[in-house]
Amino acid sequence: MNASIDQLYVQLTGFLDQEQVTQNETVRDLHSKDESYHTPSLPDLVVYPRSTDEVSRIVKAAGSLNVPVIPFGVGSSLEGHVIPYDHGITIDFTEMNQIIEVNPSDMLVTVQPGVTRSVLNKELKKHGLFFSVDPGADATLGGMAATNASGTTSVKYGVMRDQVRDLEVVLADGTVIHTGNKAAKSSSGYHLNGLFVGSEGTLGCFTELTLRVFGIPEVTTAARATFTSITNAIEAVPAILQAGIPIARVELVDTESIRQVNAYSETDYAELPTLFLEFHGNEAGLAQDVAFTEEIVTDFGCKEILFETETASRNRLWEARHNAAYAYTHGFPGKQMMLTDVCVPISKLAEAVVFAREELDRTGLEGGIVGHVGDGNFHVLLMIDHENEEELKTADEYNETIVRRALACGGTCTGEHGVGVGKQKYQRDEHGEAYDVMLKIKHVLDPDNVLNPGKLIK
Amino acid sequence: MNASIDQLYVQLTGFLDQEQVTQNETVRDLHSKDESYHTPSLPDLVVYPRSTDEVSRIVKAAGSLNVPVIPFGVGSSLEGHVIPYDHGITIDFTEMNQIIEVNPSDMLVTVQPGVTRSVLNKELKKHGLFFSVDPGADATLGGMAATNASGTTSVKYGVMRDQVRDLEVVLADGTVIHTGNKAAKSSSGYHLNGLFVGSEGTLGCFTELTLRVFGIPEVTTAARATFTSITNAIEAVPAILQAGIPIARVELVDTESIRQVNAYSETDYAELPTLFLEFHGNEAGLAQDVAFTEEIVTDFGCKEILFETETASRNRLWEARHNAAYAYTHGFPGKQMMLTDVCVPISKLAEAVVFAREELDRTGLEGGIVGHVGDGNFHVLLMIDHENEEELKTADEYNETIVRRALACGGTCTGEHGVGVGKQKYQRDEHGEAYDVMLKIKHVLDPDNVLNPGKLIK
Structure with a gap:
């Protein structure tokens, strides 16, 4: 630990309880990473504030010593947001949970x-x-x-x-x-x-x-609609939205991902491009929405649509969807996941997904595609061996190919995971001179670059 | 015209057509005011760009001479946003209308x-x-x-x-x-x-x-619901929202305003506190929403609810609502309107509106209340004689009383009209130290304070 950290430790323990500030190696290790493939890095201290006033005093103390401050929730970020690459202190908000x-x-x-x-x-x-x-x-x-x-x-x-x-x-x-x-x-x-x-x-x-x-809506109904082609599945989505159906969820799960889900969740879903749907509404309106959606997906070559109205079976369906990532991790032991996260105008989504699949096949990487297709947002779940530099490089290049294509059609490099460290290299290209506006805002509000340095912007 | 304006005129006419830059007194006068009671002030020049590139060159030229730039649409702002109090040039966007x-x-x-x-x-x-x-x-x-x-x-x-x-x-x-x-x-x-x-x-x-x-929704239905008390009318609204009814419009028009509307629009609406409602949805869902809403308003002492499903009669209803402001202007010849615009948490709305009415009666000012009550936003339409300094002062103080009460209950001084010059005096109180963050952002993005100076922030 350097002198600033020593000094900060003394300052912090001056107004926090001993157990609120730790240098424990295991605790620091837990705060050195998130759920992404990005390389871990240890914080010098982990601090557990219990009030706004304590947070204020912690940040002020760290700032006056130019020690970086990294806020931390449960570490489920996906682009290295909480990794302290410049070390410093991690503020863990576990105890501010009221x-x-x-x-x-x-x-x-x-x-x-x-x-x-x-x-x-x-x-x-x-x-x-x-x-x-x-x-x-x-x-x-x-x-x-x-x-x-x-x-x-x-x-x-x-x-x-x-x-x-x-x-x-x-x-x-x-x-x-x-x-x-x-x-x-x-x-x-x-x-x-x-x-x-x-x-x-x-x-x-x-x-x-x-x-x-x-x-909580009066009625909730979920459905699984299978298609013979992924393009058809995707193209049904803008048609549903344009019809004014207030669909609550519409998720694409590609064939490979259905296969992983079946293996992991012990389901027997048809191994075809699938939309997982959910409708919220009043009883009469929802019935009309469901009937109209059936018509639309049929027009787009839907092979079968199955409804789940019972809470338990609906929950099972969404659990299977949410477990897609875990299913892959389970299906490829020894490999780790890299997730792409572009979002494109919905009119460009089908071709973007088809392109992503074709490029994936070309690289020989293992993986599949899931997507929040009502928003034009999709993820390629890539299973890679992080010890294999060649594979990591291929995956990085693949991710970049997907991002470049999204930017070229008016989309964004990250629909929901954020920039962290993984998407920084695209910020200038995506935002152009607006990036300078962002830099100015960062500099004027955090002139010493103490707050989560090296993330989002630099 | 001062030397900078002369110089700017020469620069602008160097890349704009002659008719795109004017010093014409009538045109300048038209750009000296908005629809508010705020005192007019003339711009030195009015400029009509036809492209982004022209706007960029205009702003750059004005900035280099430290001449204020005021963007202008149709001048329908309500807090003096487009009034050039520091003179300078008004950019009128009329010709950029594609x-x-x-x-x-x-x-x-x-x-x-x-x-x-x-x-x-x-x-x-x-x-x-x-x-x-x-x-x-x-x-x-x-x-x-x-x-x-x-x-x-x-x-x-x-x-x-x-x-x-x-x-x-x-x-x-x-x-x-x-x-x-x-x-x-x-x-x-x-x-x-x-x-x-x-x-x-x-x-x-x-x-x-x-x-x-x-x-455009499959079905649109409008309704007028009359209540014996304004409190009941308002309290029905959160009940409708909590029931999950996706109401598309829910507008309060108080008794005085209904009276003005009847006189101006030749309607014969019952002169009682009224909610103007609109439902958008599919046929079956909307019917269920409407029936449920009828139950709810009945629970809140609704005297009568009348539906308008025909486009023409629905349009007449909303025209009457939108004409409320004109109705007042018509009903009080020689007087001008001042509008309050607070927005409060919906749970505080009924008491805020009752308070506003009581205070209005206490001041002896003429006016009434309309509100976008689904958002907790309401306007007192005050009719005042602007030549009468005493009355203007009373109206200003009244406006301030309403704002202070809104801020005290977690609301805002402006729900939708904006700050302009009229709501500046409340910015520090409303935003506290967040106002300093706003000032920093303004200063770093417009260091010479060329862009609409004196508005929103200063």
Whole structure:
């Protein structure tokens, strides 16, 4: 440990309990990585604050010694967001995990950043409410706001940014601000909610979040629709959206991924390109939506559509979908996953996915494709041997090919995983001179580059 | 005209046609005001660019001479946003009024900033699509994005910020950036879309907008529900929302405003607190929504609910609602309107509106209340004699009383009209130290304070 860290340790233990600050090797190791393939790197200290005031004092102390600060939820990020490449301190928000208020009248909830979405949903259920963003992982809400997470339900309910009504944020100098308020809309001042959501810990640490929640729909129906061609499956989706059907989930799972799912989840789904669908609504409206969707998918060559109305079988279906990533990990022992994450205009999606599959076959890499196709967002799940430099290089190049094509058709290098360290090399190309605006904002709000340095922007 | 303006005139006419730059007194007068009660002030020049490149050169030329630049749509702003208090040049976007692309597959449209929403909707109708934001006035889309406009349909479809997928923006130094892309979602870089929408011309001039559009719903039904008490009318609204009814419009019109509407629009609506409602959906689902809403409003003491399913009668109903402001102007000849615009958490709305009415009665000012109550946003329409300093002072103080109460309960000083010059005095109180973050962003992006100086922030 260098002198600054020693000094910081003394300062921190001056106002925190001994057990809130640790240099323990195992704990540091747990905070050296996320769920991605990016190389781990150890923090010097891990700190567990219990209040906004403590976070403010921690950030201020670290800032005055020029020690990097990395906020950490459960470490489920996918582009190395929480890896302390410049070392410094990791602030673990595990102990700031209170649901502060559930407000059914305003359909709002206020939480500390360490609350996970499953804990929140369990509490909300008592009030007939639910929190809509579902990225698969049981991430913390602070982390989900930091990366602008989304997932399977965004096509109807929007992404994380759409749910954030207010953030309490500790800035680089320890100042505590609120980015919004509790009203449903506002045209007052610059929109700081939008700026801070997705800022990946580079502009501040979130210490409290006020989020929009929704009423649990009267009826929920899920379905699996199989197609003989992946192009047909994808092209059915804009037709469903244009018909004004308020589809709640529409997920593509390609043949290879269905195969992995069957092996892992002991399902016997037809091994064909499949759309997993979910409808939310009132009974009469949903019945009409379902019937109309059946007509549309039939027009697009759907081979079979099977409905799941029972909660248990519906849950099994979505569990199988969410377990697709684990299924691959299980199916390719010794290999690790690399995920692509582009999002393209939906009119370009079919050709982008077909291209991704063709390129994948060309490289000889193992993997499959799943996608939040209602948003034009898809992932190639690549199974690679990280010890094999050649394979890693091929996978990196493949990822780049997919990104370049997405950018060329008006899309983005990351639909939902964020930039972290993995997508930095595309930022200038994607944003052009707007990247300079981002750099200016970072520099003016964090002049000493203390907050999660080297992530998102540099 | 001072020397800088002379010099700028020479520079501008070097690359613009003579008729694109004017010092004409009448034209300048038309650009000296908006639809608000704020005191007019003349620009030195009015410029009519025809391309992004021209806007870039205009802004760059003005910036190099430290001459203020004020972007102007149709001048329907309500807080003095377009009034050139520091003089300088007004950029009128009238000639940049092309619909560049309608893209039904991606449910997107790309327009120049001078396109008005009625022109856009006329074109979209051919494709079975519509643009959802309806602030009443036939504003330009550039202006609507600049103020984060909303209105009657936001409860279902969201505000202007929710529709903006990409902006082309000319920055203070003439650089042209894009703030987003054409994908439905992105976690790449800082969210500049959100930051620039609602920036009121203080961070850049918008030269192109890519906006989300929606399919025209299968069925639309409107209704008028009358209540014996304004509190009951308002309290029915969160009950409707919590029931998960995807109501498309829910507007409060108080007794006084119904009286004005009847006099102006020759309607014979019952002179009682009224909710104007609209439902969008499929036939079966909407019927169920309507029946459920009837039950709910009945529970809240609704006296009568009348439905309008025919397009003509539905349009008449919304025309009457939208004409409420004109009705007042007509009903109080010689007086001018001042509008309050707070937005509060919906659970606080009933008491906020009752308070506003009581305070209004106490002051003796003439006026009434209308509101986008699904969002917790309401306006007091005050009719005042601007020559009467005492009355103007009373109205200002009244406006302040309403704002202070909104801020005290977690609301905002402006739900949709924006800050302009009228709501500046509340910015520090509303945003606290977050206001310093806004100031830093303004200063780093417009260091010489050339872009719409004195608006939103200063």
